[in-house]
Amino acid sequence: MVIVFLLLGLIGTPADAATIFWHSLTPAQQEALAPLSQQWDNLPELQQRRLLKTAKRYPNLTPEQKQRYRDRLEAWSKLTPEQRKAAREKYRAFSKVPAEKREQVKQMIRQDQDVKAPQSASGIPAAAPLPIQP
Amino acid sequence: MQGATKLANRTELSQFLSTVERRAYKQALYAVRNEHTALDIVQDAMMKLAEKYGDKPAAELPLLFQRILQNTIRDYYRRQKVKNAWTTLFSSFSPKNEEIEYDPLDSLQDEENQSAPAAPDDSLQQSQVIALIEQALGKLPARQREAFLLRYWEGLDTAETAAAMGCTEGSVKTHCSRATHALAVSLKEKGVQLP
Amino acid sequence: MNMNTNLPNNNSRNIAPERIAQLLTRAAQQLDDNTVAALRQARNVALERQLVSKPVFILSTGHDMRWLMPHSTHQWVATIILFAAILFGGVNYWQHSQENELAHLDVAILTDDLPLEVFVD
Numbered sequence: 001m002v003i004v005f006l007l008l009g010l011i012g013t014p015a016d017a018a019t020i021f022w023h024s025l026t027p028a029q030q031e032a033l034a035p036l037s038q039q040w041d042n043l044p045e046l047q048q049r050r051l052l053k054t055a056k057r058y059p060n061l062t063p064e065q066k067q068r069y070r071d072r073l074e075a076w077s078k079l080t081p082e083q084r085k086a087a088r089e090k091y092r093a094f095s096k097v098p099a100e101k102r103e104q105v106k107q108m109i110r111q112d113q114d115v116k117a118p119q120s121a122s123g124i125p126a127a128a129p130l131p132i133q134p
Numbered sequence: 135m136q137g138a139t140k141l142a143n144r145t146e147l148s149q150f151l152s153t154v155e156r157r158a159y160k161q162a163l164y165a166v167r168n169e170h171t172a173l174d175i176v177q178d179a180m181m182k183l184a185e186k187y188g189d190k191p192a193a194e195l196p197l198l199f200q201r202i203l204q205n206t207i208r209d210y211y212r213r214q215k216v217k218n219a220w221t222t223l224f225s226s227f228s229p230k231n232e233e234i235e236y237d238p239l240d241s242l243q244d245e246e247n248q249s250a251p252a253a254p255d256d257s258l259q260q261s262q263v264i265a266l267i268e269q270a271l272g273k274l275p276a277r278q279r280e281a282f283l284l285r286y287w288e289g290l291d292t293a294e295t296a297a298a299m300g301c302t303e304g305s306v307k308t309h310c311s312r313a314t315h316a317l318a319v320s321l322k323e324k325g326v327q328l329p
Numbered sequence: 330m331n332m333n334t335n336l337p338n339n340n341s342r343n344i345a346p347e348r349i350a351q352l353l354t355r356a357a358q359q360l361d362d363n364t365v366a367a368l369r370q371a372r373n374v375a376l377e378r379q380l381v382s383k384p385v386f387i388l389s390t391g392h393d394m395r396w397l398m399p400h401s402t403h404q405w406v407a408t409i410i411l412f413a414a415i416l417f418g419g420v421n422y423w424q425h426s427q428e429n430e431l432a433h434l435d436v437a438i439l440t441d442d443l444p445l446e447v448f449v450d
Contacts, residue, residue, distance in 0.1 A: 053432035054439065065440035072439045079449060087448040088434045090220075091441075094448070097223055105219045109447060148376055155368045156357040173367050180375035188379035216447050264356045267349055286346040287353055310346075318344050328344045 020048045032058035035073045043077065051077065146192040151180055154196070158203055161283055164271045165207045166214060175210050179203040200288060200298040204280055211276065263326055270320035274313055277301075281309035282317075 022040040025033070032055035033040065040048070051073075061069060076084070094102065155176060162172035179202045187198050271279055277299070284295040285306065296303045321328075360368075438448055 050428065050431060050435065053428065054435045057432070057436045061436075061440060068441075069436070069439045072445050075445055076435075076439060083449055084435075086450065087438055087445075088431065090448045091434055091438050094223070095437075101223060105223050106443060108219045108222060109215060109443060111215075144376055144379055147379055148372065151372045151375065152369075155372055156360055156365075157354075159360070159364065159368055160353065160357050169364070173364070173371065176368060177371040177374065180371055181378055184375040184379040212446065213450075219447070260352070260355070264352050267352055268356060271353075282346065283353075287350045314344075314346050317349065321344060326344075328348050 019045055020052070025052075028059065029055050032069070033073065035070050036077055039077070047077065047081075147184060147188055147195065150192065150195045150199070151183075154199060155180075157287060158199075161203065161287075162207050162210075164268065164279060164283075165276060166211055167272060168214075171210060171214070175203070175206050178210075179206045182206070196288075197290070197294055197298060200284060200290065200294075201300075204284075204298055207280075208276070263321075263328070266321060266324050266326055267317070270317050273320070274316055277305075278309045278313035278316065281306050282313035285310050 019041060022030070022037055029052060030037070033051060036043070036051070043051070054069075058066065058069065079087070097105075158176045158179065159172055162175040163169065166172055166175065179199065182202050183195065183199050187195070190198060271282075274282070280299055281295060284290045284298055285292070290298060292303045292306050295306045299306065438445070
């Protein structure tokens with residue numbers, strides 16, 4: 001049984017299975033993927049290849065798009081593969097909806113911007129003792 | 135009031151949760167206006183506190199919990215908006231003002247009249263005032279409501295409120311004063327006078 | 330009764346926040362029985378989890394899958410050849426075109442004017 005699994009593993013793996021190290025990326029790739037420089041070497045190889053494919057399109061983005069791309073990279077790479085897959089499907093479905101309806105929905109979502117989460121969510125600060133509650 | 139080095143045990147956590155759970159539920163309810171969702175939020179926040187910070191000193195629990203609660207409310211609120219958007223996307227109606235959703239805060243007035251326990255000083259008028267206050271709270275911008283409730287209902291000071299909300303103390307003061315003013319305006323319009 | 334002194338004029342028209350808080354507490358005391366019970370249950374569920382720090386993943390060794398596996402050498406060989414044929418044949422081409430579409434989608438999601446959370450649960 002072990003041999004079967006080994007064989008299947010070999011068949012499923014493409015030729016270049018090695019981690020792509022950060023230092024081996026081109027300057028253009030590093031510029032696009034800069035937010036991920038810390039964790040890059042630890043990412044699964046498949047994820048690295050996919051990210052590199054997106055990075056190829058980076059030079060053609062508008063400045064605003066470039067900013068969004070870089071803002072979202074970290075969160076995107078932290079998702080599970082299933083979440084990314086689900087997101088792609090959602091986006092596919094969203095794109096198929098008529099433009100007018102899409103715009104309506106965008107307005108709904110953009111409402112009430114004060115519900116945005118605060119910036120620093122890292123760690124809970126040390127708490128002071130609280131007054132006794134009535 | 136030290137003893138801060140002693141870690142919270144189950145009794146202390148239980149005690150804390152039992153004192154805060156009703157207010158937590160109400161806070162969530164004012165924000166999301168849905169009883170089931172509010173319960174989910176409270177459950178979620180309690181679990182996060184117990185799982186991640188259940189071993190913290192008991193004195194730290196209140197602020198930790200408030201921070202978790204506010205974040206959880208915010209997450210649900212935003213997820214709700216996205217869900218509504220997706221429902222709209224695949225419905226054949228245009229969204230506009232078609233929502234005839236049951237708003238628990240709007241019918242509070244009736245509920246209070248029917249089920250309020252007969253305490254000696256509990257008057258019909260007070261129940262109505264409470265209902266109006268809760269309605270007004272529900273209409274506040276989220277950050278203002280958060281700041282107001284943390285500061286004046288949970289009794290956190292400005293620094294603690296800022297920590298729970300993830301903003302500056304200056305912002306807390308601004309949110310609070312705006313909230314107080316908005317509530318006053320709202321209640322005055324309805325002819326409410328409080329002693 | 331304390332008045333909120335942070336406000337400009339009209340102090341006398343403002344309702345003291347503490348008074349509002351008192352009334353909110355009154356409302357919280359009047360929650361219906363079902364809600365109170367639900368809250369108690371939520372509390373108990375949370376307490377159950379207080380000491381569990383990190384989830385423990387139990388790995389399946391695959392032994393319970395034995396009934397699915399081929400039982401004889403002949404079957405083994407046939408299975409292996411079958412797998413090989415299917416995989417070699419289809420995988421590479423399929424992967425290549427999939428990956429391109431994926432990259433296109435990924436860039437769209439990462440640069441759309443709607444935030445990421447709209448597409449992520």
